[in-house]
Amino acid sequence: MSRLPALSLAGCLRGPLAGPLATLLAGLMLGLCTLLALPTSAHAADFDYRLQPRELAPGAWVVVGLKEDFSFANGGNIVNTGFIVGSEGVIVIDTGSSKRYGEQMLAAIRRVTPLPIVLTVNTHHHPDHFLGNQAFPRATLAALPETLAAIRSEGEGFNANMYRLNGDWMRDTEVVVPGRSLAAGRQRIGGRDVELLALGGHTIADLVVIDHDSGTVYAADLLFHGRTPTTPHADIARWLAALDTLEGLPARRWVPGHGEPATDLAPLRQTRDYLGWLAQAIRAGAESGQDMTELFQTPIPPRFAGLALVKEEFRRSVVHLFPAAEQAVLEAARTKASR
Numbered sequence: 001m002s003r004l005p006a007l008s009l010a011g012c013l014r015g016p017l018a019g020p021l022a023t024l025l026a027g028l029m030l031g032l033c034t035l036l037a038l039p040t041s042a043h044a045a046d047f048d049y050r051l052q053p054r055e056l057a058p059g060a061w062v063v064v065g066l067k068e069d070f071s072f073a074n075g076g077n078i079v080n081t082g083f084i085v086g087s088e089g090v091i092v093i094d095t096g097s098s099k100r101y102g103e104q105m106l107a108a109i110r111r112v113t114p115l116p117i118v119l120t121v122n123t124h125h126h127p128d129h130f131l132g133n134q135a136f137p138r139a140t141l142a143a144l145p146e147t148l149a150a151i152r153s154e155g156e157g158f159n160a161n162m163y164r165l166n167g168d169w170m171r172d173t174e175v176v177v178p179g180r181s182l183a184a185g186r187q188r189i190g191g192r193d194v195e196l197l198a199l200g201g202h203t204i205a206d207l208v209v210i211d212h213d214s215g216t217v218y219a220a221d222l223l224f225h226g227r228t229p230t231t232p233h234a235d236i237a238r239w240l241a242a243l244d245t246l247e248g249l250p251a252r253r254w255v256p257g258h259g260e261p262a263t264d265l266a267p268l269r270q271t272r273d274y275l276g277w278l279a280q281a282i283r284a285g286a287e288s289g290q291d292m293t294e295l296f297q298t299p300i301p302p303r304f305a306g307l308a309l310v311k312e313e314f315r316r317s318v319v320h321l322f323p324a325a326e327q328a329v330l331e332a333a334r335t336k337a338s339r
Contacts (some may be wrong), residue, residue: 047100047169049077051108054261057214059085059192061112062255063105067227067308070128075169076101076162079128080257082218083109084211089118089190092140093209093218095132097162099173102132118190122178123207123220123257125150126233127158133176141178144198146205151177182207199246201239202229202257208246215252222246225259225267226306228313229274231320236279243272259308274304278317285318286325292318 053061065079076097084091090109095102109117122130122143130151133141143151155175163170186195197208202221209218221230222242247268256267285295295318304310 047075049075049096049101049104051077051101051104053083053108053112056253056255056261057216060211060214060216060253061085062218062261063108064260065128065258067259069309069312070097070162070165072165072167072169074166076128076131076166078258080255080259080261081105081129081132082209082255083112084190084192084194084209084216085113085115086118086189087191089116091190091192091194091209092117092120092136094123094129094220095120095136097128097131098166098170099132099134100169100171102135105132106135115190120178121182121196121207121209122147122151123209123218124203124205125154125158126203126221127155127162129220129257130155130178131159131162131170131173131175133178134174138176138179140180141176142180142182143178144205144207145181146200147203147207148178148181150204151175186212197245199242201235201237201242202231203233206242210249210251215250216255217246217249217251217253218255219246219257219267221257222271223254223256223259223267224271224274224307225254225256225262226270226308227256227258228304228307228310229271229278230313231278231317234317234320236275236321239275240272240279243268243275270307274307277301277304278314278321282318282321282325286322286329292322295322 051063053063055061062080062082065077066074068074068078070076070078079094079096081096082093090113096105117137117140119142120136120140125147155177159173159175182196184196184198193212195210195212197210199206199208199222206220206222208220208222222239247265253261253263254267255261259267281298285298296315300310300314
């Protein structure tokens with residue numbers, strides 16, 4: 001983080017001026033001096049995401065994002081993306097939050113290998129996972145059918161919102177819907193033994209990419225690690241079932257959608273623990289007749305204190321999930337009364 005030289009506000013206001021005009025000018029100069037004294041990010045100034053690919057195992061790479069909200073400072077660099085280098089080509093797993101991100105990710109891949117991109121997957125339809133699509137060969141872009149439909153219907157709204165959240169990092173970013181529909185199954189892609197697993201729960205469709213050659217599972221946003229799970233399109237029961245499926249995989253490495261990769265089940269167990277508590281807290285609030293404002297005050301267990309953005313995401317999850325829980329309680333009461 002770099003800062004401009006510190007300015008003295010008192011120095012900005014020195015001079016012989018007096019009276020109403022002096023007061024007006026002093027106020028304007030105070031605002032100007034305050035703005036000039038604000039810190040600025042070197043990364044934001046040159047729109048460089050500083051992407052640093054990390055090789056987890058031979059040919060299995062990840063680019064780890066920040067455990068933050070979207071902001072003008074980070075430009076949306078809050079997501080983990082990845083790529084797998086085979087003997088014949090490269091598989092790209094998610095393209096990031098902007099055209100700039102996608103271009104810089106492609107440049108990072110080129111620093112690792114000159115092999116062609118043979119497949120570029122969007123694991124689900126959240127914007128930090130597909131808005132870098134412009135940078136990659138159109139013929140390689142692919143996703144599950146439900147994800148394709150969701151990008152078509154919601155992509156433009158997501159893009160507009162990302163401009164508001166991330167500012168000029170998003171310049172020239174446009175929605176590019178993948179042209180290929182993926183199906184689950186195991187196959188050789190780019191000379192690599194890869195399996196595509198179609199699950200859901202975080203969104204309507206969540207693609208998991210398994211690199212059997214290295215035992216690396218790219219679980220995308222079905223897993224969070226050290227970062228609180230997000231729930232704008234979540235079906236918690238389905239998500240928990242997906243975690244049960246993941247736990248049965250012969251994995252040696254886990255790449256979550258947000259947070260640090262791991263060689264044990266910590267991301268899976270942490271995600272399951274939080275989601276189970278979240279579902280129970282929201283259900284209990286609905287059953288006890290609490291309203292949303294009251295539920296916001298629910299104490300968060302100390303074991304989740306280390307999760308980034310836990311207070312913010314809990315409140316967002318209440319907004320996302322409480323109306324359905326409340327409706328379920330009302331319907332159950334009506335059914336009971338009609339018997």
